[in-house]
Amino acid sequence: MPTISHFHTQTPCPEAVNSQILQMVVDYLTDISAVAIPPSNLLYNIYQYAIGYEVHLYLQALDGSRGIAVELLVATDDDDPEQVLGFLLYLPVKDDPEACGVAYMAVRAGHRRQGIARSLLARMRERYPHAELTCAAGKVAWFEALGFQVLGVRGPQVLMNTRDQATDGLMGLLDTAPIYRSLEVRQIHSYLLQRHGKRAMLDAEKQRDRHLDQMTRNAQALVRERLGQG
Numbered sequence: 756m757p758t759i760s761h762f763h764t765q766t767p768c769p770e771a772v773n774s775q776i777l778q779m780v781v782d783y784l785t786d787i788s789a790v791a792i793p794p795s796n797l798l799y800n801i802y803q804y805a806i807g808y809e810v811h812l813y814l815q816a817l818d819g820s821r822g823i824a825v826e827l828l829v830a831t832d833d834d835d836p837e838q839v840l841g842f843l844l845y846l847p848v849k850d851d852p853e854a855c856g857v858a859y860m861a862v863r864a865g866h867r868r869q870g871i872a873r874s875l876l877a878r879m880r881e882r883y884p885h886a887e888l889t890c891a892a893g894k895v896a897w898f899e900a901l902g903f904q905v906l907g908v909r910g911p912q913v914l915m916n917t918r919d920q921a922t923d924g925l926m927g928l929l930d931t932a933p934i935y936r937s938l939e940v941r942q943i944h945s946y947l948l949q950r951h952g953k954r955a956m957l958d959a960e961k962q963r964d965r966h967l968d969q970m971t972r973n974a975q976a977l978v979r980e981r982l983g984q985g
Contacts, residue, residue: 757830757840757871759878764819772829773814775839779861780810787861789912790963791891791970797951797959801943808939809931810859813844816929823927824849826882828875830862840866843875847883851924855879857888876901880917887916892973895981905981911970913977 762768781803785791788806792799816825823846830841841862848854857879862871880886880902889912890898895905903915914921934940948956 756874757832757866758836759874760829760831761878762817762827762829763825764817768814768817768827768829771837772839773811776814776829776842776844777807777811779839779842779863780807780859783861783864787859789889789910790967791911792963792966796962796966797947797955798963800947801940804939804943805931805934808934809929810844812929812931813858821929823929825858826855828878830871830875839863841871841875843872843879845879845883845886846926846928848885848922848924848926851885851922853883854885854887854922854924855883856926857886873901885916885918885922887914887921889914891970892977895977905978907982908971908974908978911967911974913974 762772780787784799784803784806785793787810788802790802792802812821813825814827815821816823817827826845826847828843828845829839832838832840842860843857844859845855845857848856857876860872860875876886886903887906888898888903889909891911892913895913895915898915899905903917904919906914906916906919906921908914944956951959
């Protein structure tokens with residue numbers, strides 16, 4: 756099994772590790788993003804930048820400079836300790852020392868189905884047994900096998916928890932909405948508009964919205980099934 760390292764305010768994350776994490780976010784955007792936008796959608800590059808910058812901000816927040824609690828678990832290769840195989844970034848809950856919420860998680864494609872994600876989540880739960888996350892409907896069964904249970908729907912995703920109720924504490928979140936209004940996003944959109952045309956970009960937006968609607972319906976149907984709501 757890989758080596759798992761824990762980073763928090765007192766143990767800053769090396770830049771080489773941050774760089775590999777951000778590369779994984781870009782490479783596995785469809786898995787990491789709540790929107791789950793596919794590479795075939797023309798808006799994909801916009802979300803690559805935006806989600807990548809979101810994760811960058813949370814990695815910066817590890818030093819405590821942004822006023823929220825952030826922790827990071829990183830799995831590295833025993834044979835090549837410089838290579839990141841997977842990571843789990845989560846947010847401890849204020850006023851509840853047992854609770855946290857998963858923010859981002861990914862495992863390098865060539866090392867999946869080897870128990871890395873399972874090990875990362877287990878290590879997190881050793882520290883915070885009351886853990887919450889959201890995922891697409893298709894991933895619910897996998898998390899259920901690890902002891903998570905369905906609580907409800909949150910947007911296009913299913914809300915899951917290791918207990919039958921959410922924590923009463925508050926989780927600190929960064930305001931990432933301005934990223935989508937940033938100059939960089941506008942420049943990427945402008946480039947795509949010039950390259951593909953207005954009609955193609957409008958079609959891409961419609962495809963994204965239909966995709967999100969379908970994800971939401973799938974999540975709602977699964978939650979109704981799991982909670983016995985007919």
